[in-house]
Amino acid sequence: MAEAGGQVVEIVGAGPAGLAAALAVRAAGREAVVHERRADVGLRFHGDFQGLENWTTPGDVLDELAAAGIVPEFGQVPFHEVTLFDPDGVPRLFRSEAPLFHLLRRGPGPGTLDAALKAQALAAGAELRFGDTVSRLPQGGIVTEGPHRADAIAAGWLFETDMADAAYAAISDRLAPKGYAYLLIQGGQGTLASCLFDDFHREREYVARVEAFFRARVGLVMRNPRRFGGSGNFFLPRTARKGNILYAGEAAGFQDPLFGFGLRSALLSGAAAGRALAAGRPADYETFWRERLRPRQETAATNRWLYERLGDRGYRAVIHRFPADGDPRDYLRRAYAPRLLKRLWYRAWVGRRQQPLLQPHPGCDCTWCRCRHLAEGRS
Numbered sequence: 001m002a003e004a005g006g007q008v009v010e011i012v013g014a015g016p017a018g019l020a021a022a023l024a025v026r027a028a029g030r031e032a033v034v035h036e037r038r039a040d041v042g043l044r045f046h047g048d049f050q051g052l053e054n055w056t057t058p059g060d061v062l063d064e065l066a067a068a069g070i071v072p073e074f075g076q077v078p079f080h081e082v083t084l085f086d087p088d089g090v091p092r093l094f095r096s097e098a099p100l101f102h103l104l105r106r107g108p109g110p111g112t113l114d115a116a117l118k119a120q121a122l123a124a125g126a127e128l129r130f131g132d133t134v135s136r137l138p139q140g141g142i143v144t145e146g147p148h149r150a151d152a153i154a155a156g157w158l159f160e161t162d163m164a165d166a167a168y169a170a171i172s173d174r175l176a177p178k179g180y181a182y183l184l185i186q187g188g189q190g191t192l193a194s195c196l197f198d199d200f201h202r203e204r205e206y207v208a209r210v211e212a213f214f215r216a217r218v219g220l221v222m223r224n225p226r227r228f229g230g231s232g233n234f235f236l237p238r239t240a241r242k243g244n245i246l247y248a249g250e251a252a253g254f255q256d257p258l259f260g261f262g263l264r265s266a267l268l269s270g271a272a273a274g275r276a277l278a279a280g281r282p283a284d285y286e287t288f289w290r291e292r293l294r295p296r297q298e299t300a301a302t303n304r305w306l307y308e309r310l311g312d313r314g315y316r317a318v319i320h321r322f323p324a325d326g327d328p329r330d331y332l333r334r335a336y337a338p339r340l341l342k343r344l345w346y347r348a349w350v351g352r353r354q355q356p357l358l359q360p361h362p363g364c365d366c367t368w369c370r371c372r373h374l375a376e377g378r379s
């Protein structure tokens with residue numbers, strides 16, 4: 001492996017975080033090699049729709065990505081409206097002036113975020129090695145291996161339909177315990193899912209209920225349905241650095257603990273890790289995530305803690321507290337904004353009960369630490 005301080009920066013994982021890292025490394029004039037264990041990018045996904053959230057900052061997320069060196073041309077479609085159903089099935093339409101989120105497709109095929117990032121990385125001169133599993137980085141590098149545990153799962157259907165483009169969500173423990181259900185339609189394609197934060201073993205039952213719910217409420221019609229699913233992992237690391245090895249994206253736990261919108265932090269943390277390592281200043285990355293990601297993630301983790309205690313009665317009250325004429329982006333931004341009380345509660349209670357999965361023992365060069373014995377002085 002080439003040295004992180006030399007010409008080549010090694011990156012493990014060709015997800016959004018790894019490809020964003022490769023773009024940043026190339027922009028800094030260094031060589032980037034991305035090792036991906038699967039045969040192509042996006043194979044963790046199945047052509048499903050995902051939302052790139054646009055509510056945690058006043059500006060547009062696409063501008064933020066452009067500033068980080070990622071050309072925001074992924075075939076995304078701006079969505080300004082969501083119809084949210086309360087636990088009784090009562091709908092509320094939320095509309096925002098600026099896009100609430102940008103709809104993207106995930107997977108290896110054309111028109112996906114993954115294929116667009118791959119094309120950008122290749123055009124920038126990064127080398128992508130597929131079918132290449134890496135477990136050690138003796139000379140340092142960037143680890144963007146994705147999740148290592150399921151804290152939440154999404155399961156559902158991908159299908160074709162004649163329904164009009166729309167985004168629907170429903171909050172009810174009957175449909176998705178401690179999570180939410182969603183139905184996204186765009187250009188004759190649809191994604192329906194139950195996003196569960198509990199009771200994973202009954203996922204099929206929840207998916208069947210979500211399907212029945214949307215059939216009854218919005219006239220869901222699915223042609224050629226295929227099952228899909230996946231999992232997400234979130235925690236806050238104590239450090240995302242082990243010497244010259246930096247961790248980014250979900251491998252570092254950078255995810256939205258409230259609702260699982262991890263794409264934005266994957267892209268931004270990957271780019272920041274790439275910049276820091278390419279510049280030979282890995283410590284800059286610790287500063288980046290502690291300042292830019294940690295405050296919001298601590299707040300979102302406390303929000304999750306509160307959300308899990310609401311139950312259907314609480315969800316109903318929260319949904320109907322939204323002002324009818326307000327902009328949902330403002331409301332969501334306030335909910336995610338770092339707040340002293342929520343951060344203190346995170347540190348005093350919520351965070352103490354979370355076990356950071358990332359255990360970056362100094363002195364070991366595993367991408368995912370399997371050798372605690374080194375840290376404990378045993379060889």
Ligand SMILES: Cc1cc2nc3c(=O)[nH]c(=O)nc-3n(C[C@H](O)[C@H](O)[C@H](O)COP(=O)(O)OP(=O)(O)OC[C@H]3O[C@@H](n4cnc5c(N)ncnc54)[C@H](O)[C@@H]3O)c2cc1C
Pocket residue numbers: 012013014015016017018035036037038041042043044048049050051052053132133134135144145146147154155229230231232248249250251255260261262263264266367
């Ligand atoms: C069903 C589902 C729906 C989601 N919906 C949304 C959404 O609407 N909005 C949103 O913002 N987020 C969403 N997310 C989360 C989002 O997809 C992730 O946060 C994001 O993909 C994380 O990117 P990443 O680059 O960190 O990891 P990944 O995308 O997981 O990429 C990691 C890559 O590393 C590779 N790899 C792993 N180990 C090795 C190794 N040892 N050697 C080489 N390669 C390796 C993997 O094969 C993979 O390609 C969703 C997730 C799921 C599962």
